[in-house]
Amino acid sequence: MKTSKKKRGIEAISRRAGRLFILPWEIGMVIFVLVPLLISVAYAFCEVTFKVGGMDYHFVFLDNFKYLLKEDPYYTDTLITSLTSLLYTIPIIVALSLILGIILNQKFKGRVIMRAVFFLPVIIAAGVVLDILTTQINGQPPVIQLGATATSMSDGGGYLDTTALLTGLRLPEAVTGMMSKYITMIFNLLWRSGIQIILFISGLQTIPDSLYEVSRIEGASKWEEFWMITFPMLRDVTLLVTVFTVVEEMVSTSNEVMSNAQSMISGQQRYDMPTAMIWFYFLCVIIICGIFLVPLFRSFKRKWD
Amino acid sequence: MNKKVLKRTTSIVISIARWVFLISVGYIALYPLFVMVSNSLMTMEDVLDQSVVYIPKTLTLDNFKTAIEKLNFLTALKSTLLIPVLSGMIEVATCAITAYGFARFNFKEKNILFGLVIATIAVPSTLLMIPQYTGFYNFDPLKAVTIFNKITGGNAHINLLNTGFTMWLPAIFSVGLRSGVFIFIYRQFFKGLPKEFEEAAYVDGANPFTAFLRVIVPSSTVAIITVTVFSLVWHWNEYYITNMFLLEDNRPLSVMLKIIAGDTKLANGVRMAGALIFIIPVLVIYLILQRKFIKSIDKVGIVG
Known part of the structure; x- marks a missing residue:
């Protein structure tokens, strides 16, 4: 009786302390995230016009979305391109960074230097420098080309002149074009997987060596080791990396829906239509991710606590 | 053989x-x-x-001279350090506090709220920026200013645009730039620390807050360094928020670099020189922290 009372007292203190620790976050969440988010939902369903001293809202319900899907000449096309490119870029980025993470996690001479090199894209690719490197100016080709739209390497710039290399092989033109497209794509995706590699390395570090020792005693091959130990142990990191990659790819400047919306906001000072554009796109992404990630998410949730 | x-x-x-x-x-x-x-x-x-x-x-070296001049280097550097970088450092502290609440204590709504943390990672910041802009122009959290005006009959109006508060305030409440990622990293690390740490402190008469400060923070240097490096890099590079909320002399280096990048009259070499000047400080800090950082990445368990 006495002990249970004491226990309940400790639990109450624990509850109160926990709530106090996250209280500032809760306040900030309401003021700086939830309220703005609700307002942006409202923008999507309104026609927003400027008037003296503020903005005028006129509720139009689904008109913005109807316009985007039926009348806007670009929106559906860019939406479909963006979504399909997400479907193949995300698995490739996750797989590539997993492979690189595993390699960089192995013990070999020079791995500290190699890891430092792989951190470079994290510094450079996070912002405006990448814009400079990827935009064309004064007729000069960009230093690197990003995104699903970067298909041609023949106009110079870029890492390797793959087209010239491939024409040397005297393959049919369609094949050469396809191959150089895929090579360019892989280069571009690698450039965007810096943080993912770091997250995978940190995940790999937490797998206890004892598991591998046991499997070696049991006579498992490296391939079995990967599927029976490494991959299951990395499930949570894989989910974090996937969510992170989806977000990064979704908001990146190489994504046409996002860049169109952003130029509409800054160029035409319009808020209603771009918000509707982004919300609809966001919903599509969530639905697609839901279809593919629900099994992963279930196992993740069980491990949360 | x-x-x-x-x-x-x-x-x-x-x-x-x-x-x-x-x-x-x-x-x-x-x-x-x-x-x-x-x-x-x-x-x-x-x-x-x-x-x-x-x-x-x-x-x-002419390109560098022109770039430094066009970047308005010293002024821009000052505002970069004072606004984005400072808020990044605030986030390093506040996200740790929030994450500790999620990692160590049990309360009913914890899982739902942590789900919300994960959800904030996924919300595109473009959606939030315009409502935040109007919110900062007429800063009135929970209608506090309106109520104050009604009581006093005054006409107070708080405009936070073009001040550091646009970035400091969200950082103080740990909802700043990418704070969801930081809370996640910290939480995983704290969950991995043995509970005996705090229990010993509690026996010595500490409360949860002093235990956090005296026991948890000193044993979390690895996590703190990891978050510091990420936060520094992301805030240094931040461009969209600062471009929208900060003007003129408050513009940080990233925004100035973007302006140079769009200037077609400038030679390509100037843009490249500007980009180099921009990344060198972060690169140097990274190289200094690198050994510690790589080690800390090894130790921070992102897996729980």
């Missing part, structure tokens, strides 16, 4: 394959830096000269 030879050859083949793979991939990572250095040192003639590939015929 034969088996030994076979084993040795396979290990040599594997290490060669690894290096070929790493070098070719590392080349991709280093290539832009290489081009930036080479282009920024070239004169206009060298750029147009087809025979010059990477190594310029005449070295020039």
